[in-house]
Amino acid sequence: MSKPLPRPSPNWAYFLDVDGTLIELAETPTDIDVDQGLLDLIGVVHLRSGGALALISGRSLADLDQRLGQTGLPMAGLHGLERRDQFGHLHRHEISPNHIRRIADHLAALTERHPGLILEDKGPTLAIHYRRVPRLGSYVDRFLRQMVDPEHDGLQLQPGKKVLEIKPAGINKGTAIAEFMIHPPFMGRIPVFIGDDLTDEHGFEVVNTLGGFAVKVGRGRTRAKYRLKDVNAVRTWLRNLPSLKGISL
Structure with missing residues (x-):
């Protein structure tokens, strides 16, 4: 309460x-x-x-x-x-762009295969919005988790409201x-x-x-x-x- x-x-x-x-x-x-x-x-x-x-x-x-x-x-x-x-x-906060840019290419291809998804490329962070296609939420979550390795690339997956974002950890x-x-x-x-x-x-x-x-x-x-x-x-x-x-x- x-x-x-x-x-x-x-x-x-x-x-x-x-x-x-x-x-x-x-x-x-x-x-x-x-x-x-x-x-x-x-x-x-x-x-x-x-x-x-x-x-x-x-x-x-x-x-x-x-x-x-x-x-x-x-x-x-x-x-x-x-x-x-x-x-x-x-x-x-200074971060290395290499991992983010590599992931951005994969996410661009993902949104081409699924037009309802929206890629928001903010530079240091990437967000995939699935508000238009909520049925793809679990699929997007699994796909992005394959892209992120917190121990090696210093990135993390941040869930939101019908959005998943890849951002620097910490x-x-x-x-x-x-x-x-x-x-x-x-x-x-x-x-x-x-x-x-x-x-x-x-x-x-x-x-x-x-x-x-x-x-x-x-x-x-x-x-x-x-x-x-x-x-x-x-x-x-x-x-x-x-x-x-x-x-x-």
């Missing part, structure tokens, strides 16, 4: 997943609907929290900037492989949140992380360890101790955030 989620505080640090949390999931990654109301809400939360807001996504920073227009906002992209801090400085949304939390304006605050997917569980675990509020959106088993019903519930909860007095931005 999930605990009742308290009203948001301007003294907390906010980490928000994007797809399925702030915006509704779409059939393909390019079909998402980013409305002006969301953009306004992000701006308000950033202001009222004294800048202690970061988006934590599997999308790349370039993709987030293009779709959200929030080029100055702290963000972590590609599940923590890249991160932009509150000063606009970029931090990237770097995730949880490590991204931990990196943000050791620097102002996040440092010393109680962290809140809201997410909806299996990819967010690493973040929930870190936030639980830090004594914060891990919030799962929707149904399903989770490490999160709190829950919100859907995207609309997330937005409604965030709108209740009062202003932080005495903060100069």
Whole structure:
């Protein structure tokens, strides 16, 4: 049974997943609907929290900037492989591209054989979306597990909602949140992380360890101790955030 989620505080640090949390999931990654109301809400939360807001996504920073227009906002992209801090400085984990490029060729051939599958090549990570052909989920899972050898290539398979992603091991949304939390304006605050997917569980675990509020959106088993019903519930909860007095931005 999930605990009742308290009203948001301007003294907390906010980490928000994007797809399925702030915006509704779409059939393909390019079909998402980013409305002006969301953009306004992000701006308000950033202001009222004294800048202690970061988006934590599997999308790349370039993709987030293009779709959200929030080029100055702290963000972590590609599940923590890249991160932009509150000063606009970029931090990237260096990885060898050789294994990923080899696997990308195999996955391109796979999507040619099964047109309903969508390959999302993000550079350092690869995602296969099977939302259009859910019956192929188990097949895709078996196929990708044959491609990944964590002990030798340093990669891991990350399941999501009708998607499977190949990414570097040991770097995730949880490590991204931990990196943000050791620097102002996040440092010393109680962290809140809201997410909806299996990819967010690493973040929930870190936030639980830090004594914060891990919030799962929707149904399903989770490490999160709190829950919100859907995207609309997330937005409604965030709108209740009062202003932080005495903060100069």
